[in-house]
Amino acid sequence: MSIEIKQRLLPDGRPNKPNKPMVPGWITIHNTDNLTGTAESHARYILDGSGGRQASWHYTVDDVDIFQHLRDNEQGWHAGDGDGPGNQTSLGMEVCMFIGMKTEVAWRNAAWLAAFLINRHKLTVEHIVPHQKWSGKLCPSQLLPYWSKFINMVKEELQKLQRPKNEAIIEVNGAKVATGIFVNNLVFAPIRDIGAAIGAPVVWDNGSKTASINGNNVAGGRLIGGKAYAPVRAVAEAAGAKVNWNGKEKTISIQLQP
Ligand SMILES: [Zn+2]
Incomplete structure (x- = not known):
């Protein structure tokens, strides 16, 4: 499978992103902890200034869409570790969890995106980490109990992406x-x-x-x-x-x- 990554990039200079360069070394997975927000509405939230908070991340995924908010080569504020390695070296991916969403489809889309980013940045599945790693927060709240299942989904998607074209x-x-x-x-x-x-x-x-x-x-x-x-x-x-x-x-x- 492959789904389009829709670009909703936050312009440079905005106060809700660090405006600092980055070489991605990790992929940090979050859940939105928001029972109504779609990927589309999170894209709007970031473009509207994240409610005045220092909050921004690279991708939001649900069962229909993938939106990109920050370029892969810039830092976000999502890992809760200040100037630590989470914010400074990891791509942040929020996985939606709104009521009525097809959760398995959203997880599959997130797994595909993680595999795509691993390929793009020459990383491995060991570089996919829960937000919890950086700050101790219980995040991604929905995926943590199924972490090994999620990683297996990423491995499956990686195999498909790396399969020779013929x-x-x-x-x-x-x-x-x-x-x-x-x-x-x-x-x-x-x-x-x-x-x-x-x-x-x-x-x-x-x-x-x-x-x-x-x-x-x-x-x-x-x-x-x-x-x-x-x-x-x-x-x-x-x-x-x-x-x-x-x-x-x-x-x-x-x-x-x-
Ligand atoms: Zn998180």
């Missing part, structure tokens, strides 16, 4: 069984792995580069790295399975008929 995931009944590769806009996968996963006997003819599944021929195969590959959709359909393509996740889902 790769696709092959799933059978929801479980990953192979990695495919795009050739001329078709996804090819190791035919024996697919055959084993769908429980169909596979015969490969190396001369004609043709695979036979349940006695149905699939032409157009090829050897890649010494392994027999064939177009996944044709293979699955030859075995009588249903096939769905999720372009956003670059995943082919094969559903075996009961």
